[in-house]
Amino acid sequence: MPVSSITSVRSGSSGNDVKELQRALKEKGFDPQGTDGKFGPNTRKAVVAFQRANGLEPDGVVGKNTIKALFGSAPSAPTAPAGPVDGFEGQKYKARGTGYYPDASPLEGGFVDRRDQPLRTLQDFLSGKASYVSVAMDSKAFPYGTKLRIPELEAKYGKRIEFRVVDTGGAFVGKGTSRIDICTANKKASVDSVINGPLTLVRS
Numbered sequence: 001m002p003v004s005s006i007t008s009v010r011s012g013s014s015g016n017d018v019k020e021l022q023r024a025l026k027e028k029g030f031d032p033q034g035t036d037g038k039f040g041p042n043t044r045k046a047v048v049a050f051q052r053a054n055g056l057e058p059d060g061v062v063g064k065n066t067i068k069a070l071f072g073s074a075p076s077a078p079t080a081p082a083g084p085v086d087g088f089e090g091q092k093y094k095a096r097g098t099g100y101y102p103d104a105s106p107l108e109g110g111f112v113d114r115r116d117q118p119l120r121t122l123q124d125f126l127s128g129k130a131s132y133v134s135v136a137m138d139s140k141a142f143p144y145g146t147k148l149r150i151p152e153l154e155a156k157y158g159k160r161i162e163f164r165v166v167d168t169g170g171a172f173v174g175k176g177t178s179r180i181d182i183c184t185a186n187k188k189a190s191v192d193s194v195i196n197g198p199l200t201l202v203r204s
Contacts, residue, residue, distance in 0.1 A: 006071075008062060009039055010039060011040070011060060014039065018037045018039045019035050021043070021047075021070075022035040022037070022043055022046075024070050024071060025043070025050060028050060030049050031152065044060040045158070047060050049154055049158045050069075050155075052159060053160055054069045058158075093178075093202075094178070094198065094199075094200060095201050096179055096197075096198060097150075097180050097197060097198070098180075098181050098196055099189065101183065101189065101190050109167075113166040114144065114166065115144060115166065121134070121183050121189075122182060123184060124185070126161075132164045133182065134163075134167055135165055135180055135181060135182055136167035136169050136180070137165050137168060137179065138179070141165065141172075144166060145165065147163070147204045148162075148163040148203055149162070149163065151202065152194055153182075156194050169181070180201065182195045
């Protein structure tokens, strides 16, 4: 069934339309946790996250505006877009993620980034206490302050998150864009399964 034939699907829907929707969401970085053709809670969560990231009404209903944003003018093409990605113009990179947190131990490296600015944690951003999240990478990967988006984490938290490359460390030397360390509030938060997995970096 062509993707372009999708008209509207929502919670409780099933069939090939839902399978195509799930595949497209996963390709865009909003993983519905399966492509079983059943529009359940995980699919709805991924739809809502996609809608929020693209400035759409986050109602969980896949109507014409969501379909247009998800599939574009050539919805049957399965290849990743070369231009706008999840609402941003930018290049995509695949990286393995890890988490760290502000701490005085040699392993964690202190409380400030490489320009002595306070580290800003993911939890501070989510609670409105920070304007971005500090991340550490190879110092040669991106210039200091480069803004990134990470679709997997936006899907998890259902909101747009601004990450900035402001920190580095010995573990990242020579790793380029293949490794990223997300600053979290504490040790428990640093071992989150999404953070410590494959991530997509979108340079904005």
